[in-house]
Amino acid sequence: MDTTIGAKERVTQNRLIGLFRRVLKYTYLGNWEKRESNSNVEEEYLTAYLARRGYTDKEIRSAIAKFKQAAGSLGGGLYNANKEVYTLLRYGVNVQAEVTEKKKMVHLIDWANPMENDFQIAEEVTIHGASDRRPDLVVYVNGIALAVIELKRSTVSAHEGIRQNIRNQQDGYIPRFFTTIQLLFAGNDTEGLHYGVIKTPEKFWLRWKEPCGEPCAKPHFTTEEYPNELDRSVLQFFEPARLLEYIHDFIIFDGGVKKAARPNQYFAIKAAQPRVRNKQNGIIWHSQGSGKSLTMIWLAQWIRENVEDARVVIITDRDELDKQIENGFKDAGEQIKRATSGDKLIGMLNAAEPWLICSLIHKFGNKNDGDAISVGGKKATKSLDLYLEELAKSLPADFRAKGNIYVFIDECHRTQGGMLHEAMKHIMGNDVMLIGFTGTPLLHTDKKKSIETFGSYIHSYKFNEAVEDGVILDLRYEARNVEQYLGKSEKIDEWFEAKTKGLSSVARAALKERWAKMEKLFSSEDRIKRIVADICQDMSTKRALSGGYGNAMLVADSIYQACRYWEVFQTTELKGHCAVVTSYDASTASVKDEYQGDGETEDLTKYEIYQKMIGNQTAEQFEAWAKQEFIDHPGDMKLLIVVDKLLTGFDAPRTQVLYIDKELKDHSLLQAIARTNRLFEGKDFGLIVDYRGLINKLDSAMEVYSGAGLEAFDSADIQGVIVDVMACVSRLREAYSHLCDLFVSIKNKEDTEEIEVFLADIDIRAKFYDELCSFGRALSMVLNSEKAYAAFTKQEIGMYQSAFIFYSKVRRSVKKRYADTIDNKEYEKQMQNLLDTHMSVAGIKQITNPVDILDRDELEKELHELGTMRSKADAIVSHMTKSIKANRDENPAYYDTFSKRIKEALEDYKNRVITEAEYLSKMKTIMEDYRKGTTNITYPEKIKGNVHAQAFYGVITAILDDVMDISANIDVISDISIRITEIVDEHNMVDWQTNKDIHNKIAQDIDDMFYEIEKEKGIQVDFDSIDKIIENVITVALRRFK
Secondary structure (H helix, E strand, C coil): CCCCCCHHHHHHHHHHHHHHHHCCCCEEEEECCCCCCCCCECHHHHHHHHHHCCCCHHHHHHHHHHHHHHHCCCCCCHHHHHHHHHHHHHHCEECCCCCCCCCCEECCCCCCCHHHCCEEEEECCCECCCCCECCCEEEEECCEEEEEEEECCCCCCHHHHHHHHHHHCCCCCCHHHHHCCCEEEEEECCCEEEEECCCCCHHHCEECCCCCCECCCCCCCCCCCCCCHHHHHHHHHHCHHHHHHHHHHCEEEECCEEEECCHHHHHHHHHHHHHHHHCCCEEEEECCCCCHHHHHHHHHHHHHHHCCCEEEEEEECCHHHHHHHHHHHHHCCCCCEEECCHHHHHHHHHCCCCCEEEEEHHHHCCCCCCCCCCCCCCCCCCCHHHHHHHHHHHCCCCCCCCCEEEEEEECCCCCCCCHHHHHHHHHHCCCCEEEEEECCCCCHHHHHHHHHHHCCEEEEECHHHHHHCCCCCEEEEEECCHHHHCCCHHHHHHHHHHHHCCCCHHHHHHHHHHHHHHHHHHHCCCHHHHHHHHHHHHHHHCHHHHHCCCEEEEECCCHHHHHHHHHHHCCCCCCCCEEEECCCCCCCCCCCCCCCCCCHHHHHHHHHHHHHHHCCCCHHHHHHHHHHHHHHCCCCCCEEEECCCCCCCCCCCCEEEEEECCCCCHHHHHHHHHHHCCCCCCCCEEEEEECCCCCCEEECCCCEEECCCCCCCCHHHHCCCCEEHHHHHHHHHHHHHHHHHCCCCCCCCCCHHHHHHHCCCHHHHHHHHHHHHHHHHHHHHHHCCHHHHCCCCHHHHHHHHHHHHHHHHHHHHHHHHCCCCCCCHHHHHHHHHHHHHHCCCCCCCCCCCCCCCCCHHHHHHHHHHCCCHHHHHHHHHHHHHHHHHHHHHHCHHHHHHHHHHHHHHHHHHHCCCCCHHHHHHHHHHHHHHHHHCCCCCCCCHHHCCCHHHHHHHHHHHHHHCCCCCCHHHHHHHHHHHHHHHHHHHHCCCCCHHHCHHHHHHHHHHHHHHHHHHHHHHCCCCCHHHHHHHHHHHHHHHHHHCC
């Protein structure tokens, strides 16, 4: 392991430690690089804290034992272990032995009184694992590790620290250390402080920002006082009260994914808290895609825990949104009840439970009203007084809404007026607090009415800020006029040339073969056919669409038009890969279309096309299947054709392109285009293709647009929603520069061996992969945009293509040489698609996973492709090291013998004791021994042939080597190994790996065994050693007994 730290990182690290000690008053625990037995649970400090809190010695021992057991168990995976630890941290550890006894909780952290806790920080904390790691800074509270900080110099991206954090959680590194870690951080002086939680993919890490959104209270640590962003962010986040508040109130385990609040979510809830206490209505406006649903969940949880007799009712106006909210709360572990009828809603409100209800606003209407009452201020057919009088008569005689009610109104821009809204307040009483949530700005005409209904903004977080913060993606806008090519063959040829300009000759030829069909469509006077041809061409040329990892939506003008589109797509390669999702009832041909002007012939056409599309399914079944396919399998369901449905409340992050062939404006337009702005691995932007000319003017310099679709909004409210596609021109040049800068120290820029040796360092290699992916994505954007492509000379484009081919070959070679899994796998398909589609080059197939060391034939093929003897030896070292790390837990002593031999051979080569040829020869010998299982370990006769006992023997001798003479006690240790094997086997039943009670029983049996050995043999083993043996035995057993 590399034990050096760069001088520039050291300066930053020292400065931050000074801030922790001097300003935040943390206790400095020291440099723990050489300290033995570093842990995520430092018993000495935790014991001292609990004793100070008045717990008995017995309670302290029991609580720590149970907590360490939870923190040491990875059988169910890191997520489940971390979740269990979080529960114990938040609610305490029950130390009563019997289930029937009243619970006695030991609270490891005093959440209500932050300054009663001990805040500590240590640096260079060496953690032993399959591969030892050393986090730069670890923050402890009462001796429990809660946060890790990785620092980088200003010239190295903070993303290197992010990747380091991600890597360290993986099997083969130190995943067990992260069972208690609630927050992970990475930063440098130029990029500030980024944070995430366990298993957070790199793209979803967040950058701390204060203030964020409006209004936002003045920070304790300001820019004027601390101009360095990293210093300022560390002080803001790690202020003791905020750190504990954040961990307690702003972390969630959401259906298998741990999530932390974004700054906009945190500050929205902080802004809402005083308003909640005073029951002062208001609106939270957070741009679409910035996490409105989770904000609701965190706010609802805070209200429940901090307001007496609190109840939360969540109201929306569309069924799909109602279902989405219900599922979101259930995934977060909250028991929400959905009122599916007006009677059920009245019944729930009239009872004390449930505390959490979701419902459609229409459930507040009188069931006899039919369609008379509408939402959103539309004209009603009776007076408000009469309506409310009738409503009151329909309620049960004993009705009174129970509890302290808070009402969340989702998409409040649609539900801020009308009789139903008044009915809602009438039923629940005037004491309710209304909190409106919206993802789009309010129209000029609605602002006054909304403020009258809900009050002022509680918090707002606008589009441009969300894009700047990386919370949502840029939206690229492209207007297309298919009419301009109509009627003349030379115009159609011009269209084909423009669409294929950036493609390789091979890709152009392949498209030319299919051109006859497309030409026929595009030559048609039928506008739908020309648009179908245009979309099909995109499906063949745009990397996300052709690569199978992204898909698209098409907004049609009517249900009839949507059906026509589907019918034409059946004559193309999208047959079987597209579907129509609308509100059409396909069970009868008598349904009238909502689009004005459709006639009987169109009704029949819709019915026949729908029946052809859905087959034996109902329309509801088909819709559910199509939506799930679209979300889960974008390569199969490439296109959804919609009219109104799915333009709100449908979250499909892979959606790359939105084609619009419908007159949309105001909220409808903003909500539609936001379908493509969600974050997803490998997705860099959303593309809006406008066939209707909805946005008349796009000023790319100001990033503000105006026109018939959006003039009803204040310009400040929609700033930065979309930008011109030409923004990718500068990005390509910048990405190329960053990639070349990485190799500035290489003398011969074309010497691949020199480059590969330079890339031996894992952090440099990770940066190379990252920079190449960024360059490839930028290049692909340009090659896929006619307008952006035209901004470059042919020579400049050729230079970029040549560079991409060269470095792609280097990437392939180093991935083999170092058996890498650290690359950005989400971009594999994009990279290959870019090479295949836009460059005439052979022999660069991307590698997704390294070859197994035991797969003799495949590894030999891989070694044969590598050039030098050193590169072949390096590849063997890399593959063996990976295999050893993956399997070490099965028998640490056995695998460590091979690690030692590899390390010795490497040292000999680096010190020039052996030649390159001898280095390769040695590595081949070690590899053959590894494949055969030949090792220099000699086991006692008693356990020969018992592979499980041999593994436990290795665990025990490694721990007891420092406290007893192993050679003098071989028989006893052999007996212990056999007995442990029997104990584990006795408890080896279905689901034992995830059953904590069985783990505890195994631990108790092993503890009893050592007690018996002490009585019978007089051999005493100290408690610390027994605890280590138990922990390692369970780890080994989890790998061996499945």
